[in-house]
Amino acid sequence: MLRDAPNDYTLANDVDALEFLNSKSTTIPIPKIIRLSDPTETFQFSLMERSQGDVLHNVYHTYTIEQKKSVAKQLGSYIRQWRQFTAPRAQKINGEQLHDILIGKCLGSIPDCKRIGYTNDEWFEHLSPELRMGLIAEDKTLKEDTQRLEERLRELKAKLPDCDKYVFTHGDLNLSNIIVKDGIITGIVDWERAGFYPWWAESYFAYNLCGDDRFYEMFKWAGADFCPEYDRRTFHSQIVRPIHRIGVVYGKCPRIHRKEENTWHRRPFCKCKPYSGLIRPSRMGVKPIHEIADSYPKHSYNSDKEFKNKP
DSSP states (O other): OOOOOOSSSOHHHHHHHHHHHHTSOOOOOOOOEEEOSOTTSSSOOEEEOOOSSEEHHHHGGGSOHHHHHHHHHHHHHHHHHHHTOEESSSBOTTSOOEEOOSSOOSSSSSSOSOEEOSSHHHHHHHHHHHHHHHHHHHOGGGGGOHHHHHHHHHHHHHHSOOOSOEEEEOSOOOGGGEEEETTEEEEEOOOTTOEEEETTHHHHHHHHTTTSHHHHHHHHHHHHHHOTTSOHHHHIIIIIHHHHHHHHHHHTSOEEEETOSOOEEEOOOBTTBOOOEEEOGGGGTOOOEEEEOSSOOOOOOBOOGGGTTOO
C-alpha cells in the first residue's frame, strides 16, 4: 500500500524509532523498515513491513479474561525491554527536543507548539509565559501583584516531578497500536511520539487513556511494567495529580494559532469510515504561529455545504 500521510513532521520520528529498536537485541515485535530515499532528497519514501493480525481494538471484546491478562503480560515484557534504553536528557532519537504532549498541549497532535526542554528548568521556562496568564485567569488580582504571581508560579514549578532518569518511551500506547494474532502480540506500531521521556511519562500517557475501560484493564495488569518505581495509588498522587494541575493552568491561558484559522470541514471519507472531519492547515505542512491572547477568539470553519449528508 502506498500511503500519502499528513505533512505533520512525525513520520521521520517513527522511522528513527523503528530503526533504533531494530538495531537493539530485543524481542519487541516491531515492523522492519527500509529507507528508499536519500536523506537529502525532497521526497522521502520508506518501505515498512506489515504486521500480521488485527488491531487489539477490534478483537479485545472477544478475548477471555485469561487471554486479556496474557496480552497484558506480553505487553509488559516489551515495555520493560524498551525502558532499559536511557538518555542523559529528554530528547528525540536524533537528539532534538521532544514535542510537549504532556503539559503544553495546544493543537492536540504533533507537532505541537511547545517543546519539552532538555532539563526540568528549561521545560518549565518554556511553559512559564502561558502559566502566568493561566494563573491570572484563575485570579485576576495577580495581574497587579507581580510578587504574588511569581510565588504562585514557583509553587507550580515545585509540582513538576524531579527527573533523574529519561527512558525510551512509546508515547502513544493504546489498543489501536497493538497488533495481535491468536492472542499473541505480533506488532507494536505508530512510534511517531517515541523518544526519551521522564521515567514516569509512559505510565502518565496510559492514565490519560483510562477513559477506555479496556485499556484500563491492560494498565492494571501490566502497571508494574509501565512504571516499576511506584504503585498505582502513589503514582496518581505524586505524578498524575501534580502534572494535571500544571496542565489545567496552562489550558486557562488564552492562545491563538495564526495560520490555523482556515480549517475546512471534509465529507465522510469512505463507506468503511462513514464520518466527516476537519482538514487543518497544520496537517498539511503549515506551521501555525502560537501567540498568547487576551481572550479566546470565536472559531469559524470554512465548510462546503455540498459535503453535508453525503455518504
